[in-house]
Amino acid sequence: MSSFVLPPVISLSLREKLAQLIFVRIGSNLPPVRVVEQDEERVARLLNDCPIGGLLLFNGGQGCRGALDRLQSRSRIPLLVASDIERGVGQQVKGFTLFPHAMAFDRLGAKAESAVADFGHTLAAEARQAGIHITFGPVADVNTNPQNPIIATRAFSESPDRAASLTRAFVTAAEQAGLGTTAKHFPGHGDTHQDSHDSLPTVERSAAELRSCELVPFQSAIDAGCSLVMTAHVSYPALDPSGLPATLSPTILQTLLRHEMGFRGIICSDSLLMAGVRDRFANEPEMALATLSAGVDLLLDLHEPAQVVDFLCQCVARGELAAERVEEAFARVWVLKQRILSNTFATVGNEGGGASPAITSADSQSLADRIAHDALEIHTSRPAALPFNRSRSLAAILLKPFETAIDPPEQPLAAALREQFRYVDYVQLGPKSNSADYATALQVACRAEQVVVAMIVRPAAWHAFGLRIEQQAFVETVLRQRPETVLVSLGVPYALRNFASAATTVCSYSDVPCSQRAVAGLLSGGTANR
Numbered sequence: 001m002s003s004f005v006l007p008p009v010i011s012l013s014l015r016e017k018l019a020q021l022i023f024v025r026i027g028s029n030l031p032p033v034r035v036v037e038q039d040e041e042r043v044a045r046l047l048n049d050c051p052i053g054g055l056l057l058f059n060g061g062q063g064c065r066g067a068l069d070r071l072q073s074r075s076r077i078p079l080l081v082a083s084d085i086e087r088g089v090g091q092q093v094k095g096f097t098l099f100p101h102a103m104a105f106d107r108l109g110a111k112a113e114s115a116v117a118d119f120g121h122t123l124a125a126e127a128r129q130a131g132i133h134i135t136f137g138p139v140a141d142v143n144t145n146p147q148n149p150i151i152a153t154r155a156f157s158e159s160p161d162r163a164a165s166l167t168r169a170f171v172t173a174a175e176q177a178g179l180g181t182t183a184k185h186f187p188g189h190g191d192t193h194q195d196s197h198d199s200l201p202t203v204e205r206s207a208a209e210l211r212s213c214e215l216v217p218f219q220s221a222i223d224a225g226c227s228l229v230m231t232a233h234v235s236y237p238a239l240d241p242s243g244l245p246a247t248l249s250p251t252i253l254q255t256l257l258r259h260e261m262g263f264r265g266i267i268c269s270d271s272l273l274m275a276g277v278r279d280r281f282a283n284e285p286e287m288a289l290a291t292l293s294a295g296v297d298l299l300l301d302l303h304e305p306a307q308v309v310d311f312l313c314q315c316v317a318r319g320e321l322a323a324e325r326v327e328e329a330f331a332r333v334w335v336l337k338q339r340i341l342s343n344t345f346a347t348v349g350n351e352g353g354g355a356s357p358a359i360t361s362a363d364s365q366s367l368a369d370r371i372a373h374d375a376l377e378i379h380t381s382r383p384a385a386l387p388f389n390r391s392r393s394l395a396a397i398l399l400k401p402f403e404t405a406i407d408p409p410e411q412p413l414a415a416a417l418r419e420q421f422r423y424v425d426y427v428q429l430g431p432k433s434n435s436a437d438y439a440t441a442l443q444v445a446c447r448a449e450q451v452v453v454a455m456i457v458r459p460a461a462w463h464a465f466g467l468r469i470e471q472q473a474f475v476e477t478v479l480r481q482r483p484e485t486v487l488v489s490l491g492v493p494y495a496l497r498n499f500a501s502a503a504t505t506v507c508s509y510s511d512v513p514c515s516q517r518a519v520a521g522l523l524s525g526g527t528a529n530r
Helices: 014-019 036-049 064-074 102-106 109-130 160-176 207-212 215-224 250-260 284-294 305-318 323-341 361-375 412-420 435-447 469-481 493-498 513-523
Strands: 022-026 054-057 080-083 180-186 228-231 266-268 377-380 393-399 423-429 450-455 486-489 504-507
Touching (some): 014 305, 014 323, 022 036, 022 305, 036 305, 054 064, 064 109, 080 180, 102 109, 102 160, 102 361, 109 160, 160 180, 160 215, 180 215, 207 215, 215 228, 284 323, 361 513, 393 412, 393 435, 393 469, 412 423, 412 513, 423 435, 435 469, 450 513, 486 493, 493 504
Parallel strands (some): 054 080, 180 228, 228 266, 393 423, 393 450, 450 486, 486 504
Antiparallel strands (some): 377 504
């Protein structure tokens, strides 16, 4: 077992210090899709030209850990590797565990804090095996707007106090286990009805309302010792009348977050590829200057880092960027590198990603399965339709409002139901389905002895939130013709409110595979919260 060795600070040039304030992505879940291993050589070439501070990991394959180790060996300054692993390392790296969305934990009642802490410890162990040092989580937003298209099930709760307690439990557990945590999206993205990936949302709440709701979980995360706080590309007129998004607001980042709330760690931006900030600038270097000047220490997801670093060096020389601001930001990033990379936790495991001595993959999956099962919620307004008879024919219709580039051709629910029932007719209706597909699905529902309609209603970047118009109409038609149909939301519970005539509804609060398997188990005779 060895630890990374950082070079002496005195040996670093201004250009190298500025480069340390930039993380770039490796791998992509968006078209053109590429796994980490396919992106290795591109990043290696970049390291020769620009000594970036770290990597943003997306879509890791089986050789992900080996690719990261090779890049570490090629980098003169050790890299921090961060990833969007809100739902477990399996969210980004194949072969690791995928957990339910954060909202599912809230359903566990008195057991929620303990489950969140177990998740934090497990996440840290699997992250170490994968070569990841920082999680961009927890989502500390309070999901107060049911129409929120990008937070929703990613948030722990609609209650600020409940969100704060679960945020604290996660940060404490993960940080103690050696994983850097990131409270996001400051000062709160939960009351928006727009997605900052493709627009600039505005939160119209008063300062008093923001302090009593949105800021509560963030203060909890800070007090628990989170390493980073991620900014929101969202405008808060009550906090900054200029209308600037928080990412560009010195008032929000310095006066509020630093001075009033006492945060001493790294302020990082949300992705700077997102429209909420990028669309305000003519070019990326100008955007980076404004973001760094506002008080952001770590710039995430830049497209041309070398060009940005050269521009920022020129800005320092011209007096447009204070050298003190660069030194301040660099010092925070360097302290985190020293703490995380010198920690023996950071090097547990081998190049192939061997199992941690403390937690095995079976332990991790068992925990995820238990959380998924315990989060299930069932509502029945008349004699229960559940459990279904496993020997009778079952029509299962799954509605997908959108598709991503890495979605499997068939959702896990199909295989899970086939394991539980003798006769299953499964139909999946997505954004490309036509009227003939819907007509076929209705015929399937009408001829089966038992019917379940499941809908995936959860947030995803750059995608519309909620059922499509034709899917909404399809559910209403099925409920009229087969009123005993069981309706399942693999996501937010609010999606079920549009169907008051449904006799039995189930909510899993997540669409991850273990949640879909839990639903199949419930339909065939398992139990759930009521």
